[in-house]
Each structure stands twice: as structure tokens, then as C-alpha cells.
Amino acid sequence: MxxxxxxxxxxxxxxxxxxxxxxxxxxxxxxxxxxxxxxxxxxxxxxxxxxxxxxxxxxxxxxxxxxxxxxxxxxxxxxxxxxxxxxxxxxxxxxxxxxxxxxxxxxxxxxxxxxxxxxxxxxxxxxxxxxxxxxxxxxxxxxxxxxxxxxxxxxxxxxxxxxxxxxxxxxxxxxxxxxxxxxxxxxxxxxxxxxxxxxxxxxxxxxxxxxxxxxxxxxxxEFKTNSFQVGLQSENESLLKEQLENNFKISTATFKSLENDLKLNITLNNGDTSKELLQFLNQHAQVTHFTEIIPSASDLFIKAVQNNE
Amino acid sequence: MNKLSLIIKREFLAKVKNKSFIVMTILSPLLMVGMMALIVFLNVKNAEEIRTISYIDESHQLESIFKDSELTKYINLEKLGFEKAKEITLESYYGFVHIPKTDNLENLSKGIAFYSEDAPNLNVIQDLERKIEHKIRDLKIEKLHFDIEKIKEAETDVAIATETFAGEKSSKMGSVLKMIAGGAFGYLIFMFIIIYGTSVMRSVIEEKTSRIIEVIISSVKPFELMLGKILGNAFAGILQFIIWIISASLLTIAISAFFGVDLMGSSPSMQASQEMVGQMQQSATSDIQAMILEIKNLPLMTLFLSFIVYFFGGYLIYSSIYAAIGAAVDSETDTQQFMMPVMLPLIIAIYVGFGVIENPHGSIAVAFSIFPLTSPIVMLMRIPFGVPWWELLLSMALLLVTFIGIVWFAAKIYRVGILMYGKKPTYKDLYKWLKY
Known part of the structure; x- marks a missing residue:
């Protein structure tokens, strides 16, 4: 049984x-x-x-x-x-x-x-x-x-x-x-x-x-959105942001880090993988932070209930 | 062990171990007997008091009624005059009777006055009035030139012997005994329902407010819990009544023995009239014999058996209603609106019960002794006077049917109510719960 x-x-x-x-x-x-x-x-x-x-x-x-x-x-x-x-x-x-x-x-x-x-x-x-x-x-x-x-x-x-x-x-x-x-x-x-x-x-x-x-x-x-939290260091942050915006969906993120870096949430386009994102980032900046965003139980709860409205 | 008996045991112990139960059980008989003793004591004391009453009889027609008796002495103050006599009476006597001067017998009865410091004892006044009435009647008879002695000879005492068609002899004392027997049983049931019904209700509310209820009913059915609670409380109540009856009778015996000795030793007037005491004892023993005979004449077996049926029937019906009320509310203060309709039939039953004593087979008495919400009290009051079998059976059958119906209904409300918190329910809510 x-x-x-x-x-x-x-x-x-x-x-x-x-x-x-x-x-x-x-x-x-x-x-x-x-x-x-x-x-x-x-x-x-x-x-x-x-x-x-x-x-x-x-x-x-x-x-x-x-x-x-x-x-x-x-x-x-x-x-x-x-x-x-x-x-x-x-x-x-x-x-x-x-x-x-x-x-x-x-x-x-x-x-x-x-x-x-x-x-x-x-x-x-x-x-x-x-x-x-x-x-x-x-x-x-x-x-x-x-x-x-x-x-x-x-x-x-x-x-x-x-x-x-x-x-x-x-x-x-x-x-x-x-x-x-x-x-x-x-x-x-x-x-x-x-x-x-x-x-x-x-x-x-x-x-x-x-x-x-x-x-x-x-x-x-099921609920993850293929989003990553990244920290980047670059000479020209605004140019970097622009380049990223052209290829991915981005938004500002907040997390603690030692460096005064650019903190972003980046969501992949359909079909893309983290490998492609990392390659792109490595070409344009120094990566100080990279984690996949996994929804917490609390996120699941709120999202599911909101979807049910 | 079976779950129901576990619940009964817990409820019984919870009730019996409760401090207020212990205090009530011990104190009530003491209080009851103490009150009785106090009343007897005060009566005796009151009767022993010797009163002196002064009087002025200006008409000189009624002087013969002022004869000293054991407890009342009379003093004629005519020589002092009205005002002075009043002053002296205020200082040293119980009261002062003034009879104005008149020759007319009709007017004689009207001007008589009694003066005293406080409002006088009713018995004293009634005694005086009776004596004066008799005296005036005698005077009037005399005036008409009738022979008082002959008129007295013409008077007869009549006592009608009563007997039913079935050949049962009855007497006034029998009726009194029947009243007492029926009344006592009826009241006992009334008190028991109110005291222990409320106690069931409290216990349900306690389980709700302490929030243990959901833990318990995840182990037992709500109906089992309700039944166990009702029975556990009933057993505690029966125990309490047994203790009361035993200790009250023991105390009464003890106190009357104590008082008896005391009275005999300290009351000289009783010793003086030994002969009278002897006579009284004789009549008392014949009274007691008659009483025993009357008690034997009561339908004791029927009375006892129906007491048990009506006691349990009535208690179970009412206590399950009380349990449902307890389940429906969150606190005892919310119970009021539901209590009134429950108390109403009980109170009506007691009132009808008074009427039953006057007229045990009247249509109101019969109707209420068959109606199941009042029958436990009213029927028991009627039974000593003899009730036809069909009425008794009809009443018991209705009681049983009602009992099943009400317990079913109460169990439904109970089942839903114990899990409801917050809102104070209305009758409409209760009706909805029946359908959950």
C-alpha cells in the first residue's frame, strides 16, 4: 500500500x-x-x-x-x-x-x-x-x-x-x-x-x-520562472544594462554582497538555458554572484492563491 | 473499558470532587434542619411569653371575658381613667383594650379599640374578637329571652366520613398525606431537573471554553459524550440526594431528641398539667396509628415505580435540552434567551401542581399530567389521589416518545454547536444546524 x-x-x-x-x-x-x-x-x-x-x-x-x-x-x-x-x-x-x-x-x-x-x-x-x-x-x-x-x-x-x-x-x-x-x-x-x-x-x-x-x-x-539573481561588475554599468535589456528581461534585485556591484534579476527567454546566460555575462562583465531563483513555499502559496482569484 | 462508562465515571468524579458540590452536600442538610430547629425554637419561645393586657370596660357588659389564662393576664384599669391607663400600659403592659360606654348591644361591637406600642400579634386580636363576639351573641340571646343552655344543647359537631365507590375510606388527614407525598415527589423532580440540568449545561460550556471538546470528540461520538455527561451528573445528583435524606433524617432525630429533653426539663407549665400531656399523648398515638394506616392506603408501589419512570424521563428530556443550550453558546451569560422557554413548562407544572391538590381530577390537572413536558411533576402529584391506568400509560408513552424526539434533536444541535465559536446563535441558526 x-x-x-x-x-x-x-x-x-x-x-x-x-x-x-x-x-x-x-x-x-x-x-x-x-x-x-x-x-x-x-x-x-x-x-x-x-x-x-x-x-x-x-x-x-x-x-x-x-x-x-x-x-x-x-x-x-x-x-x-x-x-x-x-x-x-x-x-x-x-x-x-x-x-x-x-x-x-x-x-x-x-x-x-x-x-x-x-x-x-x-x-x-x-x-x-x-x-x-x-x-x-x-x-x-x-x-x-x-x-x-x-x-x-x-x-x-x-x-x-x-x-x-x-x-x-x-x-x-x-x-x-x-x-x-x-x-x-x-x-x-x-x-x-x-x-x-x-x-x-x-x-x-x-x-x-x-x-x-x-x-x-x-x-x-513547476513554479520556477527560469530567473537568476546575479551580481556584476563592469566599467560601464549603463551600457551593460542596455545590452542585457536587449536580450533578456531584467529587473533590479536586492541582496547583500561585499562588492558595490550591479544587482539584477534576469529572466531567460524561452528555450534559453543558464549556460547561455553565463556565457553572455562572462563576455561583458565580471560575475560576482549567480543563483537560480527557486520559489519558496511562501511564494508558491501566494502565487497559487492569487492565480485562483 | 467501554467509552461511555469511562465518560460517565469522569463526569461523576469531576462533579463529586468539586468543592461547591461537597460544600452543598454537607451544608444543605445542616441548613435545612437548622432552619427547622430555629422555627420550632422561636415558636416555643413565642408561646411561652406571658402577656399582660390592661382594659377599661365602660359599658360593664363584657368584663366576664377578661379571665386570666395561662399565657395572658388581664388588669382592670378603670379607676385610672382612659389617658392614665394608656400611659401606664405603654410603660409596662402588652396592650390596652378600651370598650366605650353604651347601652345598645349593636353599638357595643363598634367602638372597641386596642392600643399597643407596636402592631399587635394577630392571634391576640383574633382571640379577643372571638371572645367578644361570643359574649355579645350570648347577651343578645339573653335579651331575646332564650335559654342559652338549651341553644348550646342544640348544637352538634358533624364529621362526614368520606368513602370512594371502590370502598376506600378517606379522611382529611389522608388528603393531607396525599398532598405531601405527591408534592414532595413533584418538587424533588423539579429541583433535580433545575440543579442538575444546569450543571450539565455548565459542564458542556466548560468543555467548549477550555477547547478540549475537539480533542474528545476525535475519540468518541458527540452523542456518547453528551449521554455520558448527562448520566454522570445524574448519578452525582442521586448520591447527593441520598446523602441529604440520610443526614437530614439523622440530624432531625438528633435535634428533636435534644430539644425534647430540653423542653421537658425547663417548662414548668407542662409538668403542671401532666394529665393534659397524657391525654395529648394518647390522641397523638392514635393519630400516628391513623397516619400509618393512611400511608398504607397510598398506592405506594405505583408511586415509587412512576417516580422512577418520571424522574429519569423528565431529567433526561430536560438535561439534553440543557446540554444543547450549553453547546450552542460560548459562555453562561449567553444562555438567558434559551433558558426562559425551558423554565416555562417547569414553572407552569409547579403552579398546576398547586391546583392538583385542590382538584386532582380536573381537566387542567389531567391535561398537564399527560403533556410530556409537565407530566413528570404534575402526574406525580396526582398519583397519590388515584389515577386511571390508561391515563398513566398514555402519559408514560408520550413521555417516552418525547424523550426520544428531544434527545435526537438535542444531539443534533449539540453535535454542531460544540464546534461553533464566536457568534451568538439565534433560533434560526439552531434550526439550520438541524440540517447539517
Missing amino acids: NNLLEVKNISKSYGDFKALNNVSLAIPNQSIFGLLGPNGAGKTTLIRIINQIIMPDQGEVLLDGEPLKPEHISQIGYLPEERGLYKNMKVGEQALYLAQLKGMSKSEAKKRLKYWFDKFDIGSWWDKKVQELSKGMAQKVQFIVTVMHQPKLLIFDEPFSGFDPINANLIKDEILQLKDEGATVIFSTHRMESVEELCDHIALIDKSNKILDGKLDDIKR
């Missing part, structure tokens, strides 16, 4: 409002899949459908090739964006309760919790009430209760909110380790730098429709 989760032609409406329109996704086994989209695009609805919190109007979801069933709940771990814990309950009691609701036996849950509490070095919190914890501490507990039942599929909605950079890193490493141990992760966030760091695949949902889907690298390749 290549795909752990397959979402097939899901539609969902709330009254007159269409939250999802015929959305299909395939989430490869043991990957980190970024589910992106502007606020209100329908991500949360899709995630809730996968968690069987709400039912789709049309379409089906397959987990491991089987249509979703109530028993699958124990194979999914979900960290919602709107999350919290019972404020008056003790941390340990609460974690045990949530583990048992996921179908673990009490003794097994205790064992797993001990492992995680030791790992995060928070064993002393067991008898504390949640209201005594800071927000970051509570988030750690929340992360533990999401992953403790060793689910095949993990769904994190903005997992880093509420964490300081140190703890955010800690959680990021845990997510990567869980993936290495065999888990598949769906990761929904607005922080594009973490998408860049973590995701193998992404899908972009905007206005209830999927508008982009695939391997992050492939999409970047």
Missing part, C-alpha cells in the same frame, strides 16, 4: 455554504504532508472529516485502503488548532482518561505515558492541575496525549503555536522521529518556513477547492 490515506471526491456543505468541493488527496505512507490554505479555505473541515468528527456529504476516505470506520479512531492522533485540557483535572489523570478514550488499556496507557513524561522530563507534573501549568507546558502535555497511542496517522494543526523556539524545535524533532518510526503526518500550518523544513508533499486548498497538490520539489520546479 503506497498511500496510507486517500481522500476521494469529498464534498461538504453547511447550509448554503460549500466548505469543500470535490476534494481528492492521496497521502503517501510515512511522509509529512503539508495541508495548506488561507483561513476559512476548508482545511479544518477536511481534517474533521478524516477524524470522523463530521460526515462528508459526498465522497469517501480510505485509511490503509479501507473506508473509515469507528475503529480507526485508535489509529489516528489529532492535535486540533482549537485545543485545550480540562483545567481542574490533574495532568496524569487527564492523560490516562484521554488515552483510554483512544482505546488503550489503563496499564498500557500508564507505561506509554511514563515513557513520554520521562522523555520530556516532566514527570513531576503528573499530580499538577492543568490550570497550574503555563501555556507552553500545557501544549507539551497536549502533544503527548496526541501521540501516546502510537497512531499510524498523525494530524497536527498549527502544532508549534504556544511554544517558544526551543520547545518548537523539540516538537519538530519529535515529529521527524515519529515519521522515521513509521508514522504518516498531516501537517497544517501558516508558518511557511516549517513547511519548507518538514514537508515532503503539500496540497493547497483555497475557497473549498484543491488548487495545488504534489511533491514540494516538483511544485517548485
